[in-house]
Amino acid sequence: xxxxRVVEVLAAHAEGLTGRPEAIQQIKVTxxxxxxxxxLFQLAERLQQSMQPVQPSAAFVRRLGxxxxxxxxxxxxxTRRLRRALVIGAAALGSIVSIASxxxxxxxxVTRLRAxxxxxxxxxxxx
Amino acid sequence: MHEESDSALIARAKKDPEAFGLxxxxxxxxxxxxxxxxxxxxxxxxxxxxxxxxxALKHIPRYVxxxxxxxxxxxxxxxxxxxxxxxxxxxxxIISLDELVMGTLKREGPAHLxxxxxxxxxxxxxxxxxxxxxxQLLILKFVEQMxxxxxxxxxxxxxxxxxxxxxxxxxxxxxxxxxx
Numbered sequence: 001x002x003x004x005r006v007v008e009v010l011a012a013h014a015e016g017l018t019g020r021p022e023a024i025q026q027i028k029v030t031x032x033x034x035x036x037x038x039x040l041f042q043l044a045e046r047l048q049q050s051m052q053p054v055q056p057s058a059a060f061v062r063r064l065g066x067x068x069x070x071x072x073x074x075x076x077x078x079t080r081r082l083r084r085a086l087v088i089g090a091a092a093l094g095s096i097v098s099i100a101s102x103x104x105x106x107x108x109x110v111t112r113l114r115a116x117x118x119x120x121x122x123x124x125x126x127x
Numbered sequence: 128m129h130e131e132s133d134s135a136l137i138a139r140a141k142k143d144p145e146a147f148g149l150x151x152x153x154x155x156x157x158x159x160x161x162x163x164x165x166x167x168x169x170x171x172x173x174x175x176x177x178x179x180x181x182x183a184l185k186h187i188p189r190y191v192x193x194x195x196x197x198x199x200x201x202x203x204x205x206x207x208x209x210x211x212x213x214x215x216x217x218x219x220x221i222i223s224l225d226e227l228v229m230g231t232l233k234r235e236g237p238a239h240l241x242x243x244x245x246x247x248x249x250x251x252x253x254x255x256x257x258x259x260x261x262x263q264l265l266i267l268k269f270v271e272q273m274x275x276x277x278x279x280x281x282x283x284x285x286x287x288x289x290x291x292x293x294x295x296x297x298x299x300x301x302x303x304x305x306x307x
Contacts, residue, residue: 068148
């Protein structure tokens with residue numbers, strides 16, 4: 001009996017133990033193979049009997065579920081507030097930059113106009 | 128009415144707290160069982176299950192759905208949480224209340240029951256000495272009753288690798304139990 005066959009037989013046996021009998025039916029196990037693998041089959045059966053699902057207490061499940069949802073709601077509210085603050089901050093910054101740009105543009109135009117007026121005054125013939 | 132898939136719930140849970148609540152209800156039993164069999168007592172199982180779901184809640188906005196089951200991600204978080212617990216515990220050496228209570232019950236119960244309990248305890252103790260991935264395999268196989276295909280998907284391995292790992296695990300356990 002080669003190692004690959006042992007692996008396949010044990011895997012099929014475990015599938016059978018966990019509610020999939022068709023897996024073990026598909027693999028024809030000889031009497032010799034069965035007696036050779038009997039100790040491992042028995043160990044697998046002991047595992048199956050000893051490892052039964054356990055239920056968390058209903059009170060624990062309910063309490064943790066409520067705590068998690070409340071926590072998630074607080075996080076979502078905080079994220080919304082942060083996002084709103086960011087949008088308002090960005091809008092305020094944008095407004096300040098725009099006003100500053102307009103003021104700078106006006107100052108530039110006024111400065112140029114003054115410079116042009118001064119230049120014209122110097123060039124104009126005196127009467 | 129058809130049940131919303133995990134993928135759809137994950138997408139919603141990134142923004143909707145109630146969707147996260149539904150995912151929690153769907154998976155809390157599995158994670159609790161995994162942790163219970165890794166720690167051996169209900170008190171720590173509750174505590175660590177809470178840790179796992181708080182971590183999941185924190186990281187779910189960055190979760191990328193690559194087609195693997197959500198439980199694979201939750202088991203990975205649980206694995207890390209349990210590993211940290213073992214590390215802390217080895218520094219503090221604590222006997223859990225469940226172990227104390229079970230010890231008392233065994234002494235007080237009928238002899239054959241006490242013996243059965245003792246054998247079962249011995250087996251569960253040996254399981255807890257196995258490397259984490261072998262413990263996970265046994266939990267998924269016998270507690271969750273998953274098929275080899277489902278286990279392979281959850282553990283991110285091939286079905287062949289899972290079958291081989293199961294074989295090696297049985298051999299190790301048999302050897303350890305025989306040496307007791």
